[in-house]
Amino acid sequence: MTFTKKILGLAVLAGFASMAHAVTATVPTSFNGLTWTFASNVSGQTDCTQLVLDATGDLNQGFGLGLHGFLNCTSGSYAVSGTAYFTVTGQLNMTMHVGAGTIAVCNALPSATLSGPCSIFNGSGATLGAGSIAIVR
Amino acid sequence: MKHAVAVTAALAGLCAASLYFAEVIDSRRAEPVPVAVNTKFNPAEVAAESPAAERLPSFRLVGVLVQEDGSTALLEVDGQPARSFREGDAITAAWTLAKVRPEFVTVTGAEKSVRVGLSGGVGAWNKSAAASTPAPSAMTPMAEAPPFVPLEVARERNRPFLEAINARTGGS
Numbered sequence: 001m002t003f004t005k006k007i008l009g010l011a012v013l014a015g016f017a018s019m020a021h022a023v024t025a026t027v028p029t030s031f032n033g034l035t036w037t038f039a040s041n042v043s044g045q046t047d048c049t050q051l052v053l054d055a056t057g058d059l060n061q062g063f064g065l066g067l068h069g070f071l072n073c074t075s076g077s078y079a080v081s082g083t084a085y086f087t088v089t090g091q092l093n094m095t096m097h098v099g100a101g102t103i104a105v106c107n108a109l110p111s112a113t114l115s116g117p118c119s120i121f122n123g124s125g126a127t128l129g130a131g132s133i134a135i136v137r
Numbered sequence: 138m139k140h141a142v143a144v145t146a147a148l149a150g151l152c153a154a155s156l157y158f159a160e161v162i163d164s165r166r167a168e169p170v171p172v173a174v175n176t177k178f179n180p181a182e183v184a185a186e187s188p189a190a191e192r193l194p195s196f197r198l199v200g201v202l203v204q205e206d207g208s209t210a211l212l213e214v215d216g217q218p219a220r221s222f223r224e225g226d227a228i229t230a231a232w233t234l235a236k237v238r239p240e241f242v243t244v245t246g247a248e249k250s251v252r253v254g255l256s257g258g259v260g261a262w263n264k265s266a267a268a269s270t271p272a273p274s275a276m277t278p279m280a281e282a283p284p285f286v287p288l289e290v291a292r293e294r295n296r297p298f299l300e301a302i303n304a305r306t307g308g309s
Contacts, residue, residue: 029301031294031297031298031301032294033286033290033291033294034294034295034298035286035290035291035294035295037218039199039211039218039219039220039221040211040221041200041201041202041209041210041211041221042202046209046221049285050285050286052286055298059301059302059305060305072285072286086305086306090305090306111302111303111305111306112306114299114302117199117200117211117219118200119200128202129200129202129209130199130200130201130202130211131199131200131211132199132200132211132213132218132219134218134219135295135299136288136291136292136295137292137295137299
């Protein structure tokens with residue numbers, strides 16, 4: 001290997017090294033046990049009154065949150081997983097799979113209240129009913 | 138001596154005068170004071186006939202589900218978290234959910250009905266929703282549920298999140 005090739009190789013490596021700096025790695029924050037009151041008129045959810053979620057995300061650098069938790073009902077509970085993101089206007093949009101085959105979409109929740117109505121669909125996208133969540137303060 | 142007699146006479150006069158005026162004042166107190174009575178509106182009677190339960194609460198219709206086998210509505214009453222009511226359910230002691238329609242519900246009391254529109258909520262006109270889209274079998278809650286989180290604990294857990302959101306959005 002000639003000296004020129006060595007120099008070129010080093011230059012390429014240096015280039016990669018400088019590119020690596022362009023990627024910013026941040027540590028997401030977990031907020032555990034966030035609790036909302038819940039109400040729904042969907043069959044199987046009418047006795048569910050409490051939504052408890054762990055939310056993970058980087059609120060400083062990003063917009064999104066991962067959600068995992070459960071929907072508490074008097075007769076038991078459903079596993080919940082989903083995502084949420086903040087819009088540019090600061091509203092929170094949440095989509096959650098509740099149990100199997102039910103999806104709750106709570107859109108445009110004002111950041112000041114993090115509460116509002118939800119649409120509840122089955123797996124085919126047909127509306128099953130309505131819901132409502134209100135964060136506990 | 139003359140001076141003493143004059144003083145005694147003056148004191149006697151003063152006593153007589155005070156006794157007279159005391160009598161007059163007492164007799165006036167005993168007289169009934171005329172009061173204008175409005176026979177058409179007696180607040181006490183109205184209060185007795187219309188208990189506080191008749192007060193129209195503030196309703197917010199969050200969502201409706203119209204079905205053949207019983208329509209339901211999600212209502213916030215007086216700012217409380219929304220609850221699900223079926224047609225015919227009593228919302229409060231004085232107000233009943235009379236009708237559920239895709240865009241509004243009617244709440245009736247003893248003397249009047251109120252129409253509450255769907256504002257920013259969710260409506261579903263699923264006439265045969267129950268038949269065509271039965272709740273999946275998985276929509277049976279798990280047998281063992283985690284315990285309900287007490288509100289005090291929930292408030293404590295939510296605080297850092299709410300503060301972070303507040304900091305992110307600048308309190309908007």
